[in-house]
Amino acid sequence: MLSLLQLDHLHVHLGQNAIVRNVSVQLEAGEIGCLLGPSGCGKTTLLRAIAGFQQVASGSISLAGQTVSAPAFTQAPEKRGIGMVFQDFALFPHLTVAENISFGMRHASTREKLQRVDELLSRIGLPGYQKRYPHELSGGQQQRIALARALAPRPRLLLLDEPFSSLDAELRERLAVEVRQLLKNEQITALLVTHDQQEAFAMADKAGVMYQGELLQWETPYQLYHQPRHQMVADFVGHGVLLQGTVTASGSMASPLGMLDHPSLEQVESGTPVSFLVRPDDLVPDTESRLRGTIKARGFRGAHNLYSVELDSGVEVLTLSPSHEQLEVGSEIGLRPDFDHLVVFAADRCELPSLPSQAPSFRPVLPKTQSA
Numbered sequence: 578m579l580s581l582l583q584l585d586h587l588h589v590h591l592g593q594n595a596i597v598r599n600v601s602v603q604l605e606a607g608e609i610g611c612l613l614g615p616s617g618c619g620k621t622t623l624l625r626a627i628a629g630f631q632q633v634a635s636g637s638i639s640l641a642g643q644t645v646s647a648p649a650f651t652q653a654p655e656k657r658g659i660g661m662v663f664q665d666f667a668l669f670p671h672l673t674v675a676e677n678i679s680f681g682m683r684h685a686s687t688r689e690k691l692q693r694v695d696e697l698l699s700r701i702g703l704p705g706y707q708k709r710y711p712h713e714l715s716g717g718q719q720q721r722i723a724l725a726r727a728l729a730p731r732p733r734l735l736l737l738d739e740p741f742s743s744l745d746a747e748l749r750e751r752l753a754v755e756v757r758q759l760l761k762n763e764q765i766t767a768l769l770v771t772h773d774q775q776e777a778f779a780m781a782d783k784a785g786v787m788y789q790g791e792l793l794q795w796e797t798p799y800q801l802y803h804q805p806r807h808q809m810v811a812d813f814v815g816h817g818v819l820l821q822g823t824v825t826a827s828g829s830m831a832s833p834l835g836m837l838d839h840p841s842l843e844q845v846e847s848g849t850p851v852s853f854l855v856r857p858d859d860l861v862p863d864t865e866s867r868l869r870g871t872i873k874a875r876g877f878r879g880a881h882n883l884y885s886v887e888l889d890s891g892v893e894v895l896t897l898s899p900s901h902e903q904l905e906v907g908s909e910i911g912l913r914p915d916f917d918h919l920v921v922f923a924a925d926r927c928e929l930p931s932l933p934s935q936a937p938s939f940r941p942v943l944p945k946t947q948s949a
């Protein structure tokens with residue numbers, strides 16, 4: 578299948594600085610992609626290059642198989658058929674909702690415009706809002722209108738740069754789900770930039786984490802969370818801690834949680850220091866467990882509480898427990914490692930050569946007699 582958007586070893590420079598470095602991405606028609614990453618990592622610069630506002634230093638950008646950017650060639654933004662929604666999505670204050678939405682439909686007849694406005698307003702849950710002015714709308718409603726305005730001319734690609742960042746967290750999450758549905762109904766291919774991973778998880782078919790201009794991984798949100806291929810991805814996506822371990826002769830790892838076995842460790846030289854990812858759901862509260870610690874903090878997360886636990890070895894980990902079974906800060910807790918998939922990183926921060934996902938077998942840290 579032909580990709581709708583293809584970035585091929587893309588480099589973008591601003592002045593003397595290499596801001597986007599060697600980024601390759603494919604989005605199929607109808608897919609929603611999401612770029613996550615800390616502030617300043619180059620997300621907006623990458624979007625601007627895709628939109629045609631920024632020249633590329635090397636590599637290329639193609640839309641539906643046609644090169645639109647290469648070092649010697651930049652197709653003008655208005656020729657690309659790309660829609661955009663940015664953080665400061667200002668609607669035209671002196672135009673009605675209907676006029677705002679139909680603004681970009683330059684070649685359409687009045688009848689087509691009216692029809693498209695009606696259709697989009699009912700899709701975004703605001704039927705009958707045609708005659709309102711922007712100041713008569715809430716922030717979330719204005720953002721929906723901005724989205725409808727970008728969708729009205731049926732762009733082949735929609736770029737969204739932090740579109741919900743001015744909205745409160747609850748509204749943001751709800752809108753992310755609604756917008757995904759809207760894009761799917763409209764069969765629009767979209768690339769979203771955000772630093773909010775919940776938003777990315779709610780919206781994306783494919784997602785990636787950018788760090789210092791590089792795209793570290795480009796896969797499904799599930800894979801980013803469960804199979805991060807880079808320590809920065811593990812750090813950035815989801816809660817969790819990275820613990821240090823040392824590979825032992827047997828292909829196991831000595832760790833603060835005990836000896837952990839994993840197939841990928843068999844290929845690593847004994848004595849190699851590694852780090853590994855421990856998510857809150859990898860450690861289950863268990864009063865019988867020999868692995869013990871003290872609860873340092875508790876955070877309410879709705880159905881669950883998230884606890885920060887200092888193990889007796891001094892290492893801090895996270896765990897979850899249903900919020901109706903409240904555990905007190907300062908109390909002792911037993912934790913049982915329950916890994917579905919062990920993610921281990923070598924010192925160079927990349928994941929070790931991995932065999933097919935396999936739960937590690939757990940050998941307890943201490944013989945029973947040494948507990949207590």
Ligand SMILES: Nc1ncnc2c1ncn2[C@@H]1O[C@H](COP(=O)(O)OP(=O)(O)OP(=O)(O)O)[C@@H](O)[C@H]1O
Pocket residue numbers: 591592593594596614615616617618619620621622623772
């Ligand atoms: N004109 C410029 N010349 C040189 N460097 C620039 C210029 N404009 C921006 N930068 C730098 O480029 C880097 C990437 O900026 P960019 O806006 O793409 O990041 P971002 O990931 O979108 O950040 P944020 O999440 O804060 O919006 C930043 O370190 C910024 O300081």
